[in-house]
Structures are given as C-alpha cells and as structure tokens.
Amino acid sequence: MTPGAPLDVQRIRADFPILTRQVNGHTLTYLDNAATSQKPRQVIESLVDYYERYNSNVHRGVHTLSIEATEAYEEARGKVQRFINAPSPESVIWTRNTSESLNLVAYSWGEANVGAGDEIVTTAMEHHSDIVPWQQLAMREGATLKIIPETETGRLDMEQAASLITERTKIVAATHMSNVLGTVNDIKALADAAHKVGAVMLVDGAQSVPHMPVDVQALDCDFMAFSAHKMLGPTGIGVLYGRPEILEVMPPWMFGGDMILEVSYEDASWNDLPYRFEAGTPNIADAIATGVAVDYLSALGMDNVWAHEQQVTAYALGKFAGLDGFNLLGPREVEDKGAVISFSHDSVHSHDLGTALDQLGIAIRTGHHCAMPLIRSHGIVSAARASFYIYNTEAEVDILVDGLIEAESYFSKAGIL
Amino acid sequence: MQKGLGDLDELYQEVLLDHYRNPRNTGRLDDPASEVDAVNPFCGDEIHMQLGMDGDTLSRISVTGQGCSISQAAGSLLSELVEGKTSEEARELRELFRGMMMGEELSDDVADRLDDNLALQGVRRFPVRIKCALLSWSALIDALDKAATAE
C-alpha cells in the first residue's frame, strides 16, 4: 500500500460478488468501469430490503410504509447533497441518468434562455449526451454551437476557450473528465470565464463524481449531471444538481403527479423544488440504493479513491509506454488524467482485440465510446478502452497487458498484422 | 490449464482472414446504378457499397469500408457471392445467410449456395459479432432497393 492511498483493495473486492465470476474459464477481470461500475453487496441488499420491508409510494400516504419510504428517499437525496457539497437538498434533482439530466437543462433552461444569435460553447471531448442536446437546442432556437478544441497533449485548449466564450455565450457545457481521454478539465477556470460574460456553467460529471472529490460550490458551476450506475449504484437513476437561484425560475419540462401544487380543469401551478422536476412516481428503490453507494464511497474517502486510481493508472501508463503497436489517446501522464486508458492498435481493430480479451475473461470497452467526433478527430473509427475503479489492482493491469500481447501474437500468426 | 485464445480459430477461419487481408471487389465503379453507406451505430463499422446493374443482373459490385475483420471480410465474401446474380437471387442469398447467422440448420443445398460464406458460420458462437457479419448484407438490400426505384 502506498502512503496516501490506503484502500484495502482485497477487502473491497470481497464486497463485490460479481468479481469472483468465471468468464470463458477465467476469473473476471472487469475493466469497463467508465461504462458502468459493479455493485457492492450493500447496494444490492438495500434494494432487496426496500422491496421486502417498506416498498410504498412516496409523498402521498399517511401510512407507516409510505412514511418510511419517503424518509429513506429524502435521506438519500441529503447524502448526495453532502457528497457533492450542494448548498441544499432542493438543489439535487433525481433523474434517470446523466443523459436525462442534460436534456432537462437543454429543454427547460435552454428554451427559456437561449435564442436566435446566441452561442452555446462545448468541447471537443464530450460524450454524445453532452453534444446532441445542445445541437438540437441550437437548431430549434437558431443559436450557434462552438467547440473548444483539444490540444496535442489531449487537454482542452484554454486559450481558445477564452476567445470562444464571448458576450453572446449563454451556456458553457463541459465534461469534468473525458470518458475517452481521461482528461480532467479545469472547470473552475471555465466557470469563471462563463460567469464573466453572464453565461451559466454546466458540468458533465458522469466520470468525475464517481472517482474524485467533487464540490459543486468550489467549482462554482451552475449545473452538474451524473449517473448512479457509474458510482456503485443501480441503473436507472441519476442526478442533476442546479444552483438554487437558477432552478427556482426554471419552468418544468415534464408534467404530471408530484410536480404540481394545485390543479383545476383549466390550469395548474407548480410544486416547490426539487419536486417540480420530478413528475410522477420516482425511482424510489434506486434512489435509496444510490444513498448506500454514496455511503460506501464516503467511508472509503474520495481522496483515497482518487489516489488509488492515480496509482493504478500511472502503473498502466508505464506498462503501455513499453508496448509497441499500441497508440494511447489522451494525456500520457497521470497529471490531469483519471483512470481511463484508451488505445488503438496499428493493425488490429479494437473489436478483434476486445473479442480476444473476452476469451481471457477480460472486459474492456471497444468502439466509438459515444464520442464519434472525438474518435474521428484522432483519425480512427474505433478504440479500445480500459477503465479502473476502487477494486482494480496492478495485477489486473498485468493481466490486461499480457492479454494484449497474447492477442497481438494470435493476430500476427493469423497474418493480419 | 487456463484456456487461451484457441477458441478464436472458429471465428477467424482462414477464408475469412484471407478476405480481410486481401479484400475483393474494392475498385470503385464509374457509373453505379446505386450506392449506399451503411454504419453500425453501436460500433462505428462502415461499409460503402456500389452496384452496377445489367438489366436485373448485378453485374458489378464494389465494397469498401472501415471496421473490424468480421465486418470487412464479410463485405468481401458477399461481393464474390452476389456478383452475376439477379436481384431476386441476391435477396434469397441474404435470407439464407441471415438464417445461417441465426443458427438455422443448413441443408447441403444451402451450404452449396453460400459457398465460401460458410466460413462466417463460426461467428454464431460470438453473438455480439453477428451484427458485424450482417452489416454489408443490409447495405446490399438498401442498394438493391435504391437501384430498383432509380429505374
């Protein structure tokens, strides 16, 4: 164990039942954490506990089960609030995932605030979820989308950012950490630039919130979107943080039960925050389980989580530096880089690599990673990606690298090198 | 003994590798009767197909693209199989090929008709790769439809 990274990885691994699974005759080596993380026993058990003991609808009954479910649901919101240091529980809105959170902003805030001639600034390293909603908004409103480019070392070009963010800019939307390059962006600097021209700062936190300490007030961002399933929680639930003053005046974008205050046959008025943005019966069980996931991460300490991942990533970068034929995307050093290593091979396509690794029980992601423009800008159509989390070890990096060497030699014998 | 990569031999059969290394019918046609781009949205594999028609006969075909060995070899194998066939026959072959990929029992007659394309049978054991093998066949149907309406 290195100082500053006191994660007891073997103990952590014991909490994840899936990690003992056999795949094609090998113990699973799970390196697809940027797509979704595995779930600890505690999270899985909280789902069973909810359905077995107190399953009930929230905010509408006076009976015991409904009171318990409502309390647990709101308590989970409070846990998320503290986890990202949001100023109030009302500034934490439950959604389905990052994508829905981003769409919520693009529809509700976007249609009210972006008009013809306005500009939306985003970056070259966004996930499709943080490009397409803005493209569509720009098309609907006659606004322009501008892209902050990537530098040669895989970082955001902050000089270009300074000239792209202008008086016409209404919103700057940037990922905190790229799911392809691993680059961690300087959100505070972008937020300052945005605020200086009166624009709002939106952060795609899908890859940062699970892996590092995130403080929305210190970053001074106005919106932050993330998904529970990438941070030990269940699928089907995500979060939108919004600065309270901004949320307060945003119109609802979905209508129905729970989000109203009063309804007549002619009209309706809207409920308070955060319920105005949570129409219909929410995802109660998964919200509660997200609270348990947050507890698990908080107990480890996000500084420790980050330190552990930096260590594994630095080790992997060192190993890749000695591998011929494999080309890394993004920063080659751990500075400003999270636990994501994307690469392509000179002559073997990433799917062929991925299928070969799967034969060895190694799960990586292959393809365009929902970032087609970025992948294409690197002159390729597909890349392979290994991404690490709290339960991954340097020994697993060795398994990956040995697997890649074995795959390469297989394809070399097959004559396609 | 832990299992190695031996099972991959079923997927990467020699015929397939040969077509991947040396794809056939890649020359572009000057005056194609139809032309389509097919993309697999899940992985980004691309196939670009051009057809030359002589009446109802598929007289020339050009297949190029970018992507994994399965998608690109399948395009090349397809081009050899359908060249010289009528559009009706080409559509029938597509049904037979799809049947093979979906795991249907193959009669001797069907196996004969699919010829070298039988080498793609091994893909069945790797279900996520089946869409790679089918990409150029769906491009073919689009291209035939386009050629038919262009007439």
Ligand SMILES: Cc1ncc(COP(=O)(O)O)c(C=O)c1O
């Ligand atoms: C950076 C980034 N943004 C957005 C998303 C979309 O997340 P979700 O699919 O949970 O909506 C992802 C997940 O792949 C991501 O990595």
